[in-house]
Amino acid sequence: MNTPLTVGVVGATGAVGKEIIGCLNKSSLYVDKLRIFGSHRSAGTICDAGKFGGIEVEMFDIEKSRECDVVFLAVSGDFSLQNAKKISDGCDGAVVIDNSSAFRYDNSVPLVIPEINAKCAKSSKLISNPNCTTAIALMALWPLHKMFKLKNIIMSTYQAASGAGEPGMDELQNGTREVVSGLKQVAENKIFVHPLPFNVIPHIDCFQENGYTKEEMKVTWETRKICGLGDDFPVSCTAVRIPTYRAHSESIVVQTELPVDINKARQVLDDAPGVKVVDDITKNMYPMPLTATGQYDVEVGRIRKSLVFGDNGLEFFVAGDQLLRGAALNAVLVAESMARNGSLNAKCANK
Amino acid sequence: MNTPLTVGVVGATGAVGKEIIGCLNKSSLYVDKLRIFGSHRSAGTICDAGKFGGIEVEMFDIEKSRECDVVFLAVSGDFSLQNAKKISDGCDGAVVIDNSSAFRYDNSVPLVIPEINAKCAKSSKLISNPNCTTAIALMALWPLHKMFKLKNIIMSTYQAASGAGEPGMDELQNGTREVVSGLKQVAENKIFVHPLPFNVIPHIDCFQENGYTKEEMKVTWETRKICGLGDDFPVSCTAVRIPTYRAHSESIVVQTELPVDINKARQVLDDAPGVKVVDDITKNMYPMPLTATGQYDVEVGRIRKSLVFGDNGLEFFVAGDQLLRGAALNAVLVAESMARNGSLNAKCANK
Numbered sequence: 289m290n291t292p293l294t295v296g297v298v299g300a301t302g303a304v305g306k307e308i309i310g311c312l313n314k315s316s317l318y319v320d321k322l323r324i325f326g327s328h329r330s331a332g333t334i335c336d337a338g339k340f341g342g343i344e345v346e347m348f349d350i351e352k353s354r355e356c357d358v359v360f361l362a363v364s365g366d367f368s369l370q371n372a373k374k375i376s377d378g379c380d381g382a383v384v385i386d387n388s389s390a391f392r393y394d395n396s397v398p399l400v401i402p403e404i405n406a407k408c409a410k411s412s413k414l415i416s417n418p419n420c421t422t423a424i425a426l427m428a429l430w431p432l433h434k435m436f437k438l439k440n441i442i443m444s445t446y447q448a449a450s451g452a453g454e455p456g457m458d459e460l461q462n463g464t465r466e467v468v469s470g471l472k473q474v475a476e477n478k479i480f481v482h483p484l485p486f487n488v489i490p491h492i493d494c495f496q497e498n499g500y501t502k503e504e505m506k507v508t509w510e511t512r513k514i515c516g517l518g519d520d521f522p523v524s525c526t527a528v529r530i531p532t533y534r535a536h537s538e539s540i541v542v543q544t545e546l547p548v549d550i551n552k553a554r555q556v557l558d559d560a561p562g563v564k565v566v567d568d569i570t571k572n573m574y575p576m577p578l579t580a581t582g583q584y585d586v587e588v589g590r591i592r593k594s595l596v597f598g599d600n601g602l603e604f605f606v607a608g609d610q611l612l613r614g615a616a617l618n619a620v621l622v623a624e625s626m627a628r629n630g631s632l633n634a635k636c637a638n639k
Numbered sequence: 640m641n642t643p644l645t646v647g648v649v650g651a652t653g654a655v656g657k658e659i660i661g662c663l664n665k666s667s668l669y670v671d672k673l674r675i676f677g678s679h680r681s682a683g684t685i686c687d688a689g690k691f692g693g694i695e696v697e698m699f700d701i702e703k704s705r706e707c708d709v710v711f712l713a714v715s716g717d718f719s720l721q722n723a724k725k726i727s728d729g730c731d732g733a734v735v736i737d738n739s740s741a742f743r744y745d746n747s748v749p750l751v752i753p754e755i756n757a758k759c760a761k762s763s764k765l766i767s768n769p770n771c772t773t774a775i776a777l778m779a780l781w782p783l784h785k786m787f788k789l790k791n792i793i794m795s796t797y798q799a800a801s802g803a804g805e806p807g808m809d810e811l812q813n814g815t816r817e818v819v820s821g822l823k824q825v826a827e828n829k830i831f832v833h834p835l836p837f838n839v840i841p842h843i844d845c846f847q848e849n850g851y852t853k854e855e856m857k858v859t860w861e862t863r864k865i866c867g868l869g870d871d872f873p874v875s876c877t878a879v880r881i882p883t884y885r886a887h888s889e890s891i892v893v894q895t896e897l898p899v900d901i902n903k904a905r906q907v908l909d910d911a912p913g914v915k916v917v918d919d920i921t922k923n924m925y926p927m928p929l930t931a932t933g934q935y936d937v938e939v940g941r942i943r944k945s946l947v948f949g950d951n952g953l954e955f956f957v958a959g960d961q962l963l964r965g966a967a968l969n970a971v972l973v974a975e976s977m978a979r980n981g982s983l984n985a986k987c988a989n990k
Contacts, residue, residue, distance in 0.1 A: 440947045441947075442793055442892055442947055444795035444877075444890035446797070446839050446879065446881065461819060464815060464819050465819040465820070468812060468815050468816040468819060469816070474929065481923050482923070482927060482929060483929060486882065486883050486884055486928070486929075487883065487927055487928050487929040488797050488881065488883060488888045488927055488928050488958070489927060490888070490890070490925050490926070490927070490940075490941050490956045491920075491923060491925060495920040495921075498943065498944070498946075499901075499920065499941070499942070499943030499944070500943060500946070508946060522946055522947040522949075523946065523947070524892065524945055524946035524947040524954060526795075526890040526892075526941065526954060526956060528797065528888075528890065528956075530797065530839065530881050530882075531837065531881075531882050531883070532837050532838060532839060532881075532882070533837055537839045537841070537879075539795035539841070539877040539879065539890075541793050541875065541877075550850075569842075569846040569850065570846075572832050572833070572842060574841050574842060575841070576833060576838055576839055576840060576841070577837070577838050577839050578825065578833060578834060578837075578838040589841075590841050590850070590877070591850070592849065592850030592851060593849070593850070594875055595849075595851070595859060595873055595874065595875035596791045596792075596793055596873040596874070596875040598873075603875060603877060605841045605877060605879075607839070
């Protein structure tokens, strides 16, 4: 971790970009120089980057971004599709960690949660960061899979406004204010398909031919890819937007090949990195957005035997910060794991 | 339906009681006289009962309530336990329709959703009204069961503040106002176990030994009893309180004995009484609290083949008004069905 790195962030003023800067502030990465790239609108402005000081935003440019050792993309899928490979191509390119869904289903691009498949990132210059819902769920599902061998996964989500970035959080806040002050009966909506304040919207991302949304299919596709479960592994998700700010919750039911011992399940989760077991019903402690917000660890609780699958099933509830584990933190942890195994140092050695 | 009835309501100032008065205003029951009973605090006050005019609240009294043909109890389980049988006992007693959970699991007391098991109410003077979550879910589950034979049910809920009555709704509104106005970082809570504004609480009613809450077990127990499914039928629920006012949503996955044809499933739901299929993803139409609130019908949508159970599985989403189908409306519909089959008329004939 001691090689000095030049780190670039594209999209640092968005919800995820801001959190990437925050995570870099606490990271073990040796950030020698932080460069922030933006559009012509933000170029020239000063971005408060915490311990890195005020940094002038540079107009994004392929060549300039290639000068970095690692570049975090916290921008749209279209931008990533257009630029990610140009930034990372060749031995002189930067390692790119992309937050969008642009390359997640490209077999040549690893999709990485470091606690699960860090090794997949090793020889790649372009790495995809998973969908937030998947990343949060897998922190609990992976250790359970290793111990009890999962047979299928059924999930219903309670997703925060932050999944739609700052504009989503602003729309929830402003709309809620208008409704509770009596200004409006029903809030206006531009970002979400319907008004979100005091409502529930079972629709995130666009609908697919099979009746599932793309958000729901992302959970299926990405779970299979990250955990190496094969293309037929049964995962089903109902993805629902609810009026919370930035932590996603998920109600998860799994059927297992091996019989489940609840105490062993709790223990394996307790031992898992990135997981905090919050499961003391005698003290009314369980995962909630209120407590998971701002935390690196995903809270896991309500752990109990499934009334449907009996000894071979488990039900539980998770809550995780969508912007951290669901985005920025995972991206920075990918970079840290690559720094540890030398994958960020190749270019530095040639400089 | 043409026999004039004296109808009593106990607890008319609560959230459910108010809706019972509202439903009676629109009911086909021939309400000759409406009597409203309350505690010593409300006795003597005038209750606005719509087309029935302003009605003076009478101090509750067993003998006076027995003068009614039918009495709706919208009060606590303790009150019901203490009084329901005293009101209904003997051929001179009133038929009692109880909204609490006091008698739901008593084998001698029918638990009724008229669209499913109206006949169970026929010869009983005391009828239990189901839990709101169960009542809403079963409007969709029962027709699907009749067509495809359900093998198991997995459910995650999105439950509104109204489940905790007016005080619950007030706490959500006041707390939300304090948070969005910047007065407080986190809202205060007295009614809910944790602050509800912008939060999610996976805990409704008290925890049982098996790690499920009583609210979750109510769904299991009541589904089995109402549908006559037997004591081992697998039903599993995760019950979650979210910051909405009065319509519950539910994400439901079922495994079926018979293969599911999605079009047939949609058709059987479309034909089912009390159900409104809201399922046009090309127009972003699906069940939501925003549209289900104030409606008698339960909205059902997001109907799709289960990615876990394949041809023998179905996933869907429902939203129903917790105070109407989940409480008041069901109770009034029970009375209507009893009036139709003559069960409310027995006493009238002897008067």
